[in-house]
Amino acid sequence: MKEPPERYWTRASIDYLAGRLSLPNTPDMQDWAFQVAEPSDLDLYLALFAELQGNEDLRFTLADIIIQAFESAHEYLDDDPRLADFLNDLLANFDTHAYQVWYWASFDVDLEDAWSVAPFMRSLATQTQPSS
DSSP states (O other): OOOOOOOOOOHHHHHHHHHHHTOOOOTTOTTHHHHHOOGGGHHHHHHHHHHTTTOHHHHHHHHHHHHHHHHHHOSSGGGOHHHHHHHHHHHHTHHHHHHHHHHHHTTTSOGGGSOTTHHHHHHHHHHTSOOO
16 A cells, blocks of 8 residues: 555544543643543444544544554454444545554554554555555
């Protein structure tokens, strides 16, 4: 997968999600979505992700929280139907999430040194490539 255009969280999406989910939100939190993600709250995040259908700014930011929560759980990801459903949603909205998929796929390192979610993101990325 070729690196897609960069995309980042917006201050408005961080402020909204922090308030909605009662998450810490201070100016010194450079990696906010990664710092606040809790695997135990995955169901809450996923429910909100579904609720926010149509708001790509919020969903983009929330997607990184969800991915980080799956990454932090990093056990039995193959058997978690929530991950499969979430990946299908990312695929259906790939233009919004292309940069996240590329980032988390860790194409620049061997899989054994990559994120736990990297194999799933690499698979997702290959599904978006035209067949030859």
